[in-house]
Amino acid sequence: MTFAPDASALRAETLVEALPYIRRFAGKTIVVKYGGNALAGTSNHDALALFAEDIVMMRLVGMRPVVVHGGGPQISELMSRLGKTTEFVDGLRVTDAETVGIARMVLKGQVNPQLVAAINVHGNYAVGMSGVDAGLIRARARDERLGFVGDVTEINPAVVERLLDDEFIPVIATIGSDETGQAFNINADTAAGAIAEALGAEKLIYLTDIEGLRSDVADAASLIRQTTADALDDLIADGTIAGGMIPKVASCQQAVRSGVQGAHILDGRIAHVLLLELFTDAGIGTMVVPT
Numbered sequence: 001m002t003f004a005p006d007a008s009a010l011r012a013e014t015l016v017e018a019l020p021y022i023r024r025f026a027g028k029t030i031v032v033k034y035g036g037n038a039l040a041g042t043s044n045h046d047a048l049a050l051f052a053e054d055i056v057m058m059r060l061v062g063m064r065p066v067v068v069h070g071g072g073p074q075i076s077e078l079m080s081r082l083g084k085t086t087e088f089v090d091g092l093r094v095t096d097a098e099t100v101g102i103a104r105m106v107l108k109g110q111v112n113p114q115l116v117a118a119i120n121v122h123g124n125y126a127v128g129m130s131g132v133d134a135g136l137i138r139a140r141a142r143d144e145r146l147g148f149v150g151d152v153t154e155i156n157p158a159v160v161e162r163l164l165d166d167e168f169i170p171v172i173a174t175i176g177s178d179e180t181g182q183a184f185n186i187n188a189d190t191a192a193g194a195i196a197e198a199l200g201a202e203k204l205i206y207l208t209d210i211e212g213l214r215s216d217v218a219d220a221a222s223l224i225r226q227t228t229a230d231a232l233d234d235l236i237a238d239g240t241i242a243g244g245m246i247p248k249v250a251s252c253q254q255a256v257r258s259g260v261q262g263a264h265i266l267d268g269r270i271a272h273v274l275l276l277e278l279f280t281d282a283g284i285g286t287m288v289v290p291t
Helices: 007-025 036-040 046-060 072-081 097-120 158-165 188-199 229-237 245-257 273-279
Strands: 029-034 065-071 128-130 137-141 149-155 169-173 175-177 183-186 203-208 226-230 262-267 286-289
Touching: 007 273, 029 046, 029 188, 036 072, 046 097, 046 169, 046 273, 065 097, 065 158, 072 097, 097 158, 097 169, 097 175, 097 183, 137 183, 137 188, 149 175, 149 188, 158 169, 158 188, 158 262, 175 245, 183 188, 188 203, 188 273, 203 245, 203 273, 226 229, 229 245, 229 262, 229 286, 262 273
Parallel strands: 029 065, 029 203, 065 169, 128 169, 137 175, 149 183, 203 262, 226 286
Antiparallel strands: 137 149, 175 183, 262 286
16 A cells, blocks of 8 residues: 655755755855845745745755846846836946935835845844945946946955855945045945855856746746856857846856855746755756856
8 A cells, every 4th residue: 555745754855865965065155146036026026035034044944045136127126217228238227316316215125124024034144235335336437428337346255255254145236436435326236246256156056037048038948057158158159148137147157266155047936946046956947057
């Protein structure tokens, strides 16, 4: 006589499957970029609540999670309400003086507190900050056509490392500044990669509103499960990867070429997607590795 596994047995099997991964990643820094697109795609903030649970679970099993966030859709929404037109060049928002003020308002005043509050439902873990705090992200103007859009020139990880050592979860809004205090809007994908490098992170994870990279953009069955930084060069060159995905993919490449062991692009709308990627054999989404 055979018995179908009940829910309790399945849960036990899942926990056992997770054990080697918990052991492997204990004490490791994991940088998670939570995209504004993922946040904008939530339904009644269910996905945000599940994301917060995943981050707290990572912390409780001994990992050192760092959350880096953008807020592109939220910035565009406020700009639209204020009657400003949004313009992009190569996937980057053209940012005049008024727009950089709007970006600061949205990222530091809306999105950052929203993420911090969701995580702190489960305990006093999260600390909100921006790249301006303690000179975390130093930047300079990228291109005069883009206005106050910055390139990262230096990451000073000391304040983040101190928070991690004290068992807090840093939640970082990607506004940077130069030596004069001028604020710059920093592409959150690029900033997350630079922060992962500076912290010597084990993994860099991007949560967005797509399931991963495809070899054929129009074919959902062409999802790329694993690839290398060099192989992505070809996908950029032939136009498969274009627009707003370029900064994300470029930062994945730079990170794994600079010592990060793996970079992941995941669909942040999937329930507990971080736990599925980190703690199960099958994984989910696209993983970028060194050669």
